Amino acid sequence: MGSTSDWGTMERAAELLARLEIPHETRVVSAHRTPDLLFEYAEQARERGLSAIIAGAGGAAHLPGMLAAKTPVPVLGVPVASRHLQGEDSLLSIVQMPRGIPVATFAIGESGAANAALFAAAMLATGDPDLAARLDAFRAEQRDAVLGQTLPPDP
């Protein structure tokens, strides 16, 4: 993520990765404050064996796009809600990548962070039957939770 201030959002991704027992790391790498670190992280991503990078940032959110420009590892972008534009700026600056360097872009905020983790899990699960089973169990749990919901009686 671009800043520690993004953690409240990106924590939702980390929680799900942990729950699905997917090895992961969390890092603050800022595209504009630590550009050299950004290049280093991206350049080493493939050789370090990373399968995906979930990149969350807010405002003029160039972190996901710049990572994608520097590594062939798939980048999943999460627009973090910004103070003044509530994340619309983050969303548009992540989703509107020019042709040739893709960033898979998710919803603004915590739902986007959670779904980025679930999407990464789904990609990894295509080659990992144990993970596929854990993902199925997660979905079944969600289904059962909804089926168990009740509303107050009609007035």
Ligand code: RP5
């Ligand atoms: C972006 O600027 C970060 O991703 C964060 O969402 C936003 C604000 O950063 P801070 O000023 O809170 O560090 O780079």
